[in-house]
Structures are given as C-alpha cells and as structure tokens.
Amino acid sequence: MAVRSRTDLIVLHCSATRAGQAVTAAQIRDWHLARGFSDIGYHRVIRRDGTVEAGRPLDAVGAHVAGHNARSVGVCLVGGLDDRTGAPADTFTPAQWTALRALVGELVARYPGARVLGHRDLSPDLDGDGVVEPREWLKSCPCFDARAWAWREGFPV
Ligand SMILES: [Zn+2]
Structure with a gap:
C-alpha cells in the first residue's frame, strides 16, 4: 500500500448507515472489498459506542475522497442516517x-x-482514482457541519 508523502487534510466521513445499526470496521472493510478496494478505505472508524477502530495504516494512502486521497487521512463515524426515515441526519x-x-x-x-x-x-x-460513491452520500457526508464542529473545538479549519 502506498505511503502518503504529505497530509494536508483530515477528512471526516460517516458510514451512511441508520443510527440503530452497530456497524464495525470489519463490516465496512467487507463492503469496501466488495467494491473492489484493496482494504477498508478509511484510516479510523468510530463506532456508535465511541470505540475507535483501526482501518488502513495511518500513513497509507486511503480510498475515501476522490482526488484527495494522496494528501488526506480519513475518519469515519458510524451512523449518519435517521433510523425511521433513512434521511441524512x-x-x-x-x-x-x-x-x-x-x-x-x-x-x-x-x-x-x-x-x-x-x-x-x-x-x-472525477479523475477516476477509484472512489465512486452514491451522489446522495457525496452531498451529505458526514451528515453534520464538520468545519463548524472543528472550529468550535479549536482545530484548524
Ligand atoms: Zn464520505
């Protein structure tokens, strides 16, 4: 797996699964392998109970954001869809x-x-670097305002 030479971005994602689904990194890895990835696309997964699971090695090039994988690390929060409606939330x-x-x-x-x-x-x-995600997911992921959150927490945005 290729190693990143730089890391400019920390990209937050969600799994786009319903709130009641207790998804694990192993499940996401299976989904991504089924989509033809060599491994789970993210570097870290945060489960519903707050457990942080390892995905790809932190310094490896991920597969989580088209066009920016060579310079970013990807974190996935499990959830992001309303239990009842399935809408981004x-x-x-x-x-x-x-x-x-x-x-x-x-x-x-x-x-x-x-x-x-x-x-x-x-x-x-659309540079064909291997990540194709549903349009709806791209529009809403991670289902909250990540920059506003990071700003409130005092992280660089
Ligand atoms: Zn995403």
Whole structure:
C-alpha cells in the first residue's frame, strides 16, 4: 500500500448507515472489498459506542475522497442516517463526539498544518482514482457541519 508523502487534510466521513445499526470496521472493510478496494478505505472508524477502530495504516494512502486521497487521512463515524426515515441526519452519540475530539486532537498533533473538514466540503474530482460513491452520500457526508464542529473545538479549519 502506498505511503502518503504529505497530509494536508483530515477528512471526516460517516458510514451512511441508520443510527440503530452497530456497524464495525470489519463490516465496512467487507463492503469496501466488495467494491473492489484493496482494504477498508478509511484510516479510523468510530463506532456508535465511541470505540475507535483501526482501518488502513495511518500513513497509507486511503480510498475515501476522490482526488484527495494522496494528501488526506480519513475518519469515519458510524451512523449518519435517521433510523425511521433513512434521511441524512446528525445521529452521532455523545461517546462518538468524545472519541472524535480525542482522535482529531491526535491527528492534528501528528500532521502539523493539516485542516479538518467534511467529505462534502470537497467537491468530487472525477479523475477516476477509484472512489465512486452514491451522489446522495457525496452531498451529505458526514451528515453534520464538520468545519463548524472543528472550529468550535479549536482545530484548524
Ligand atoms: Zn464520505
């Protein structure tokens, strides 16, 4: 797996699954393998209970945001869809917010100069680098305003 030479962006994602679904990194890895990826696309997964799971090695090139994988690390929060309607929604648990704050703090320290934003803040780059996601997902992921969150937490945006 290729190693990144730079890390400018910390990109937040959601799994686009209903709030009641207790998805794990192993499940997401299976979905991504089924889509033809060599491994799970994200570097870290935050489960509903706040457990942080490893995805790809932190310094490996991920497969989570078309056109920006060579310069970004990808974090996925499990959830993002309303249980009843299936519509994009901020469904994240207090444990997930606590874990996200700690994790992004570690990443910001590891990658000085990197900015925090959400997947939807990056326009899709149709350069064929292997990531094709449903249009609706691209529009809403991670289902909350990642930059506003990062700003409130004092992280670089
Ligand atoms: Zn995403």
